[in-house]
Every structure is written in structure tokens, then in C-alpha cells.
Amino acid sequence: MSGHVDSLLSAAYDGELRPDARAAFDRHLAECSACAAAFAELTTAVDALREQPTARMPHPVRLPEGSPGPERRWFDVPARLPERHRLVAGLSAAGVLVAAAVAAVVVVGHLNSGTIVHSSASAGVSSGAALAPGAAIRAPLPSPQSASLLPEVVGPLPVCSPKALPISKAEALEIPAGFSNHATEDNGVSTGVVATQASSFVPGGTVDIYARLIDDSSHAVSLPCTVLLGPQSSSSSPGEDFTMAVPTPVAGLTVDGQPLLQATVPATAVAGQTYDIVVGPPDAVVILTIRIS
């Protein structure tokens, strides 16, 4: 082995060198006092760290009330249904239930005022687009879990870009390991999937997004779609891409054959930063249900 072996010290400490590499490493240390000293120093330091005792959590962990799982909350959003939604609500039989749901949304939404949620057109890209204020409403999810109060942001694609949901807490969300990045090379938009921007969510917990996509021509639900989440500007982000897995139909969350899509969006949010949620396909109507826990 020629030269010093600084780069191998850590692997050697962990016993990660292959037998032949380890033998060469040991031979080098026998001949090189500098490397031998460096390895001894590293070993002593790391051993000292490893010998530190395990500390004990000083008080019991307090668990939230209820059962493990997302806590459901309302968004406070204004409710003014855009024209397009009224058209959607009047669509064919397949849309009747949806129409009912939208109507419910409107009613509930009118009863509440508060934080602004917008819709905007942004087909194919996840950058910002002109907003159509007031496209956001909220309602119980028309599903077997309809007793739960879930916010809905309704907007026709490619005119759906919920923005600026109320964020009162400046904490962080988590991306569980195992979530993979999808199609981030083209600004988070994969081919054939609409990239309609929906930005922001409440940091402090997991965000579930239920997207019910309704194809304008067939009134059928389009499956699957890709839902992405990521910082608007990579330069202002901590260098992470926040991406949701491809959503899949959720068993039990159906409305007369209208499956809902579910995707979980845990991410490490940065306080004050805007995040994108991307939903497709183009020219579809999408009803997003965003649940924050």
C-alpha cells in the first residue's frame, strides 16, 4: 500500500475493510508511524465516545389523546365557488354525488370565513400562476369517514392551485424514510402528469391530501396521479426534495365508485417557506382534500 491511509481509518475502525485491504492497511501501519498514530488516536477518541453511558429520558413521554393516527383539523378558508365549479356541480349522473359534495362544501364554506385559499392555472409546471381567489372551500369528506371534518380545496384543473393555507405554527414536518423522489428532474413534474401548483400547508404534523380527480369528458376518476411536494425554490430550501409517493386508491374511501386518492405528505417544512403540491392530470377537475395533523 503506497501513501497514507487516512481515508481508510474510519472503515478500518468499523471493520469494514475487505480482508486483503485490511492486511495491506495493517502492513502500512506497521511501517508508517504517522498513520499508526492517527489510527490509535481515532480509535481512542471514538472508543471514548462509545463508552459514554446511555442517558435516561428524565420524564415520561406524554402521548396525544385518542388513537394513533392523524389528527383532523379544519382549515379556515373562504368559500366562493368559481363558475367552473358550478358547471362541474351540474355535470352528469356520475357527478351527482360530487355535485352534492361540492354543494355541501359551498354551504359549509359560506358559514366560515378566514384564511385565503386560491386556485390558479398552472398546467405542466409547478411554478406559480395567476390566482383565482376564492376557489377554496371546505366541507366534510363525502366518504365513509364523512363524520370527520376535512377541508377541501376545490379548483378545476388546470386552474387548481390552492395557496397560502393558514400556517400558524412554524414547526416542521417529517418525511418518513421510504418516500422516494419522483420526477424531480423536471421541476417535480413527471411526463403526462399535470403539475398544478398548490402551495403551503401547516407545518407541525403530517398532511394528507386526498385528490378526487374528475375527467371533464368522462366524469371518471383519473388514476393514478402524481402528487408532489417540494420547496418552490431550491435555493431557499435546505436542499431536500419533498415528494409524495404516487397516490393509490384508498380502500373504503370511495363515493359510489368515485375512488379517492390518498397521499401522505410528510415533509420537513421550513417556517415561512412555501411548498408545492402537484396534482394532475390536465383539464381535469380536482377536489383536493387536505388534512393536517
Next chain:
Amino acid sequence: MDDEALLDRCRRGDRDAFTPLVHRYQDELYTMALRLTGNPADAADVVQETFTRAFRSLPKLRGATVRAWLFRVAVNCSHDIHRQRSRRPTDPLEDTEGRVVDLPDPGLGPEATAIQRERADAIRVALLALPHDFRVAIVLRDVNQLSYEEMAEALSVPLGTVKSRISRARGLLAAALRQSPAVFPRAEEAW
């Protein structure tokens, strides 16, 4: 009952299945957070916040091990708390309620106890001086003894990045401790 079985029960809404996970990991996570933050009160907050988030999110966990995921959340919580709070001068041996943590081995004599305390303090200072990513890497590896693969999963970085961070962190730690007589007794003799 292993983690996956408990996780399955959590997914079915079984609150009682979550408690064993807390008991199983709270001290590991607390130790990690203590080494990362250097502050017992912050470390306890990290563990509390980690399990609060886990309570809400863990049932939906897919494609990852519970242990690695908990460490990931705890690392992020540690980072958040570190970012949110200005460092306050506290006695590292006391938490906010004044209880002593990390007690020395009662079987040691006064001199050995003093050395142990000095060594612990030197290590704490050296760890806190490391850049965040390196500190996380060496703590997960050499305090919590996660495997390279678990670390890659917990940190969502490639295996090569894990190894290089560990290597770099160990080198920096060794350099920082070089002059500590409690860690390197020969350094004291040389004086």
C-alpha cells in the same frame, strides 16, 4: 412483540401498541438528542416531540423501519429545536427540573469520577463543535450504533455519504479531543 407487529396494531388504532415503542426507544432517542443538542431539557423536548409526531404519523409509515424512521424524526426535531432556540447557558448535568442525569458510575472513586466527568464534558464540547451533519453522523453511528444502512435510511442519503460523514466526523472528533487529558492521558503526561 417486534416493531412491525406493534406498528400493525397502531394502524388499527390500538393506542396500547404505541406505548411499548415509546419504552423501547425513548432512552436511545434521548441519548442521541442529548449528544446532538448538549442540553438535557432540549433533548427531552426532542423525544417528546418525536413521539408526538410519531403518534400521528407512524401508523402511515410504509417502506421504512420504525427505528430508522424514529431516528429520522428525532434528528429533524433536534435540528428544529437547535434552530429555534438560542443556546442558553445551562449546567449540562442538570435538566430543567434540576435532576442530575448521566450520573457517574457509583463504583468509581473520586478521582476516577472526576476523570469520567471531565471526559464526558470534553466529548460534549467536541461534539457540539462539529458541523451539524457530521455531528449527526457520528452520534447515530457511535452513540446509537446504527448500521450504515440504517443511517442511510434515517438520513435519506446514499451509503457513500454516510461513510464519508462518519469518517470526517471521527477525524474531527479525534482532533478536538487530542489535547484532552481525560481522553488522552499521555497528553497530560507530556505537559
